[in-house]
Amino acid sequence: MSINWFKYASPVSFYPLAGRLIPWFVVVTVVLLFIGLYLGFFVAPTDYQQGEAYRIMFVHVPAAWMSMFIYLVMAAYAGLGLIFNTRLSSMMATALAPTGAMFTFLALWTGALWGKPMWGAWWVWDARLTSELILLFLYLGFMSLQAAIDDPRRAARASALLALVGAVNVPIIYFSVKWWNTLHQGASISFDKAPSMATTMLVAMLIMAVAFWTYTIAVVLQRVRCEILERERHSDWVIALVQEKQA
Amino acid sequence: MQDFFAMGGYGFYVWGSVGVTAALMILEPVLVRRRRQSLLQRLRRSRDRVRMRSHKKQDTMENTPAKVEHETQT
Numbered sequence: 554m555s556i557n558w559f560k561y562a563s564p565v566s567f568y569p570l571a572g573r574l575i576p577w578f579v580v581v582t583v584v585l586l587f588i589g590l591y592l593g594f595f596v597a598p599t600d601y602q603q604g605e606a607y608r609i610m611f612v613h614v615p616a617a618w619m620s621m622f623i624y625l626v627m628a629a630y631a632g633l634g635l636i637f638n639t640r641l642s643s644m645m646a647t648a649l650a651p652t653g654a655m656f657t658f659l660a661l662w663t664g665a666l667w668g669k670p671m672w673g674a675w676w677v678w679d680a681r682l683t684s685e686l687i688l689l690f691l692y693l694g695f696m697s698l699q700a701a702i703d704d705p706r707r708a709a710r711a712s713a714l715l716a717l718v719g720a721v722n723v724p725i726i727y728f729s730v731k732w733w734n735t736l737h738q739g740a741s742i743s744f745d746k747a748p749s750m751a752t753t754m755l756v757a758m759l760i761m762a763v764a765f766w767t768y769t770i771a772v773v774l775q776r777v778r779c780e781i782l783e784r785e786r787h788s789d790w791v792i793a794l795v796q797e798k799q800a
Numbered sequence: 801m802q803d804f805f806a807m808g809g810y811g812f813y814v815w816g817s818v819g820v821t822a823a824l825m826i827l828e829p830v831l832v833r834r835r836r837q838s839l840l841q842r843l844r845r846s847r848d849r850v851r852m853r854s855h856k857k858q859d860t861m862e863n864t865p866a867k868v869e870h871e872t873q874t
Contacts (some may be wrong), residue, residue, distance in 0.1 A: 604808045605808035606810035609817045655824055779835050
């Protein structure tokens with residue numbers, strides 16, 4: 554049995570598929586958020602070093618992960634659009650950017666609120682924080698570049714270049730705590746040693762991370778549907794769809 | 801209950817983080833939803849305009865090209 558994946562690379566067939574998937578992702582997100590917040594705030598024990606303040610971790614770490622993951626996914630889609638000239642990939646990149654920027658802002662915001670009680674400073678110009686701030690500027694640059702160019706194909710190409718060049722920043726953020734001396738604590742999860750936190754903390758954080766993923770998928774699919782409608786508004790299938798919706 | 805909201809003296813920091821995160825993660829889907837609704841409305845309106853214009857054309861056949869051009873711009 555073979556599935557024709559390219560079928561879903563065309564906006565016409567992707568639009569209804571995305572529409573069918575969204576409700577499932579919404580349900581999963583809500584359920585996981587409830588479980589994750591319950592475990593994080595009612596079950597997980599108090600940290601012996603940081604007291605209750607460590608609970609910021611349950612939103613900070615998933616938001617920071619998403620800020621980096623989304624950037625890589627966005628750059629990958631932008632790159633695909635650049636190479637194969639596929640419209641849908643560029644639209645996906647466009648749809649991912651605002652959510653990525655939001656999570657980057659949240660990582661910085663919750664980080665500041667965590668840094669103040671733990672380090673005594675809202676902000677320090679160290680490698681981790683500075684590279685994360687640059688990530689926010691990359692997202693904003695990507696979005697404003699697209700907004701500044703009228704022709705969508707040229708906008709997609711120019712911003713794809715920006716996204717690909719900016720992708721260098723992501724490994725810098727991720728490894729910054731290893732490469733440089735920093736105030737920021739080390740990675741919460743590493744692949745080469747046993748987890749350094751209580752199991753319930755870890756489970757709660759991972760559940761929150763998955764919830765942020767499914768949230769992102771749901772929001773981005775809905776946004777890419779808007780993007781498709783906008784760019785394909787003169788095509789027969791969109792006109793037929795609008796017709797049908799009103800009937 | 802009081803203890804829970806106090807968060808061992810870190811209430812401001814913990815709830816400031818969770819609160820803003822929750823607010824943005826509620827706001828974003830609302831904004832996307834609004835964008836979709838206004839977009840669909842706009843598409844419907846422009847379709848109706850196209851339809852009306854084609855009816856008008858068939859009725860009178862007097863429209864100068866300049867006038868039609870002007871209509872599409874508005």
